[in-house]
Amino acid sequence: MAENSVTLREARAHLSDHINQAEQGTPTVITRNGVPVAAIVPVADLEALEEAADVMLAREAEAVLAEGGPTVTMAELLADLFSERDENVA
Incomplete structure (x- = not known):
């Protein structure tokens, strides 16, 4: 190409x-x-790149979990997300 x-x-x-x-x-x-x-x-290239990035992130997450890495509850995750959004709005 x-x-x-x-x-x-x-x-x-x-x-x-x-x-x-x-x-x-x-x-x-x-x-x-x-x-x-x-x-x-080409859109197909972009979609392939996005899919590859998703696979890499999933593998990294699996590796962290397998090593007993840190985890957060859904409530903690949502609180962090909303606090970041509020900081960006201010």
Whole structure:
């Protein structure tokens, strides 16, 4: 699979072309000041990446639990989540 690299300006000017390329299986890396910052990828690639990340996280969680690692109750988890949300809103 070939990979294209374009500047942000080029990506804006030819967005539909890069989307068409993604539909054909070719990702486009977008650079800003010569540094890769984003990519337009086929949806199948994104879904595969998300699935792989989920598998890795599940394996890490299983390893922590197998080692007798820390666990939390659902109430503790919810309390932490809501306190983080409240902090971000304030």
